[in-house]
Amino acid sequence: MKRILIPTDLSEKTNAALASADLFIEMFDCTVDLMHVIPLSKYLGDSFDKIGVPLNMNQDIYPKLIESQRKELSTFANEHIKDKERRGEYIVTIDRKPSDSILNQIKKGKYDLVIMSARGGHYADFFHGSATDKIIRRSETPVLTLSETMFVEKINTIVVPCDFSNNSLAAIPLAFDMANKFGAKLEFLNVIEMYTHDIHGVEPTTMGIDEKAVYGGFKGRLKSFFSNFDEYDFEVKDGEKLYHDTLIHKNDSNEESVEFKTVIMKSIAAHHEIVDYCNENADLVIMSTHGRTGLSRMLLGSTTEQVIQHLEKPQITIKPDLKD
Incomplete structure (x- = not known):
């Protein structure tokens, strides 16, 4: 892990990602780039009504705005990242869709990890909504989302939810x-979805489930x-x-x-069981954004956002590119 990107909206609520930068710099001896996307409508919409004279956006507005935000980004970095030598670029862009700018930068910068705070400031949907969902599902680079600063002494158990x-x-x-x-410690969590009558409150049947057999099958699948x-x-x-095992x-x-x-666990809906287990037992959760069987229901579509909202622990999601 040599290069990390941290997008920030410059709010205090994004401190978790920035404050965790030193941890990854120390652990991986990597360089951290910071990025801020200026939402065009939010920053400029109110100002246009007061301007009253024609201005060239590319010459008069954008350069000054970008330079101003780059200085603020540098100040923000000084407050939260101690290791100045490992700070890389300060990237500022203007876009109507912040997620598109971030995804373009991720692809162009060839990063090894993207770190995002789970919640932003004024632009909460930028970090905790459709934009975050898009970045997680479309990024070819692993994405770490977190709501609190990570400390090495607090990462004692890593859980990987996985199916076959x-x-x-x-x-x-x-x-x-x-x-x-x-x-x-490393744990692999496999949740068996139990199908029963579609009636609220009915407990799933456990007939026909041999946990030792599932464990053996899972380990055999892992070896394969x-x-x-x-x-x-x-x-x-x-x-x-x-x-x-080892x-x-x-x-x-x-x-x-x-x-x-x-x-090995059983549940009617795999994602509920995984979220509950990880919130109680995990210090870091690492999982793929693509799966099959029950796990895919948690990782794909609108429920991805729900998992992030309910998962209280740091989470790294990856999008595999397997050539099988």
Whole structure:
């Protein structure tokens, strides 16, 4: 992880992302770029009524506005990021759709991670609504959303919600790296959706579900995934204790390993169970924006925003590009 982008609306509510920058700089020795998108209608709409003389937007308005916001962005960085040497670019753009500017910059800048506060200031929908949803679903770069400053000592358990699909399992290598860096425990959460009568309050039946068999099937699927996608250079080693195994990464002549726990749960709606479990047990959640079976219901479409709203812990979402 060499380069990180942090979009900010320059409000105090975005402090969480900026204040977490030093953590990632220290852990990964990376460079952090800051970006601010000027919403055209919000910043300029009220002013046009008072101007009364023709002005050239490109010559008279935009350069001064951008320079003013770049200075404010620099001041904001001075307040929240201690390591000045690792600050990269201050990027200021003007756009009617902030998410489009951010996505363009993500693609152009070839970032390894995007960090966004879960809530913004005056432009709350910029960080916590349709714009955030678009960035999470369309970004080719992993996106970390958080509502509080991250501290290394508080990241003790990393949870990866995953089903049997390749896309959901593709989040595991990133989780492995994070667990190594933070010295955290790693858990893979698989929720079995139970289908029953469509009547509110009816408990799902547990008949026909063998959790040990599901665990065995999931671990077998995990082994098959890393065998098929050998570019990851991972292998799964069986543990002596049920539900506890080891993930091994081979890097040239070196080997790194992280123990992981598989958690099997049952629910009528997978996303409710995952949110509840992660809010109670996770310090960081890492998951794919694409899945199949029950997990896809949580990760795709309008429920993505609902998960972010209800997930109280930091969350990294990735969009896998598997060539299978």
